[in-house]
Amino acid sequence: MNYLNYAITLSGVSKKVKKQLILDNITLNLEKNKSYGFVGYNGSGKSMLFKVICGFTSYSSGSVTVNGKVIGKDVDFIEDAGVIIETPEFLPKLTGYENLLLLSEIRRQISKEQILHSLKIVGLEQQANKLVGKYSLGMKQRLRIAQAIMENQSILILDEPFNGLDKKGLAEMQNLLLELKKNKTILLTSHSEGDISLLCDTVFEIESGKIIGEERITN
Numbered sequence: 462m463n464y465l466n467y468a469i470t471l472s473g474v475s476k477k478v479k480k481q482l483i484l485d486n487i488t489l490n491l492e493k494n495k496s497y498g499f500v501g502y503n504g505s506g507k508s509m510l511f512k513v514i515c516g517f518t519s520y521s522s523g524s525v526t527v528n529g530k531v532i533g534k535d536v537d538f539i540e541d542a543g544v545i546i547e548t549p550e551f552l553p554k555l556t557g558y559e560n561l562l563l564l565s566e567i568r569r570q571i572s573k574e575q576i577l578h579s580l581k582i583v584g585l586e587q588q589a590n591k592l593v594g595k596y597s598l599g600m601k602q603r604l605r606i607a608q609a610i611m612e613n614q615s616i617l618i619l620d621e622p623f624n625g626l627d628k629k630g631l632a633e634m635q636n637l638l639l640e641l642k643k644n645k646t647i648l649l650t651s652h653s654e655g656d657i658s659l660l661c662d663t664v665f666e667i668e669s670g671k672i673i674g675e676e677r678i679t680n
Contacts, residue, residue: 468493468646474523483509485670496647498661506670507650511546511620515539542616543609553594557585557604560593571612579611584633598625617647
């Protein structure tokens with residue numbers, strides 16, 4: 462297989478935690494510039510799958526390849542990817558802008574103007590200099606999305622990115638992802654079937670760590 466034809470490939474990936482099988486022999490070939498939804502009940506393995514793809518936790522067997530590089534062998538962590546998994550611990554006594562500026566220092570790939578642009582496109586331009594400790598839940602979620610997209614990565618891995626958003630915020634973030642999916646590979650989980658059907662080209666159903674269903678969506 463030519464792995465460079467795909468953004469992400471998983472070959473027979475399993476993950477055990479204290480002898481319990483969390484992911485069970487998952488094989489996926491995810492094309493570049495496509496959007497993929499993952500659905501399943503809480504504890505089905507969705508978040509663990511995303512963590513394994515990102516290199517945040519090791520897998521017990523199989524292989525994970527992202528943009529031609531094997532996670533855990535060629536690289537420790539995913540590269541060229543914006544990630545939302547669980548809730549990041551933003552510093553409450555810093556502003557939204559200052560939090561993103563601090564995070565941008567890790568890779569040092571973007572300018573202050575690019576940070577401000579990411580805040581603008583998620584609707585936080587007017588709150589950029591407000592302390593995060595005074596942000597609402599929805600504003601913090603917008604900040605998470607700004608963090609994920611600010612470095613213009615080719616892959617977005619978004620675990621429940623719409624939690625805490627009101628109806629207006631949800632519509633705005635859906636429209637943002639619809640625009641971004643034109644030239645990015647997106648992996649998404651959501652409890653809302655509407656989010657999945659609107660944003661995704663293919664949907665995988667996970668149960669007990671296995672892929673038990675696949676559906677292609679035509680919008």
